[in-house]
Amino acid sequence: MQYDNYSFEERPPWGVTSPQDGGDLGILRESLRKEQVIKDIVAAQEDLKAMLAKVQTVQKEVDKLVSGNETLQMYIDNLTVQMAKRR
Numbered sequence: 001m002q003y004d005n006y007s008f009e010e011r012p013p014w015g016v017t018s019p020q021d022g023g024d025l026g027i028l029r030e031s032l033r034k035e036q037v038i039k040d041i042v043a044a045q046e047d048l049k050a051m052l053a054k055v056q057t058v059q060k061e062v063d064k065l066v067s068g069n070e071t072l073q074m075y076i077d078n079l080t081v082q083m084a085k086r087r
Helices: 024-086
Strands: none
Touching: none
């Protein structure tokens, strides 16, 4: 996805055509450009949704690992206390 082709300073705002655009041909070009921009935006949104899903999956894995580490630490602490009582 490239935005280099879109120079926002050089082009008139949406819905405004300049006289040198060539009338209907200019309107058609502008419509095609707008359609491409919209497609690019939708593609970017889909990419963001996929990344968010991956982040949520990784976060769930991290939460499970943290919980497992806490359980192991509690087990180690209990063993340490039991070993101290035996001495």
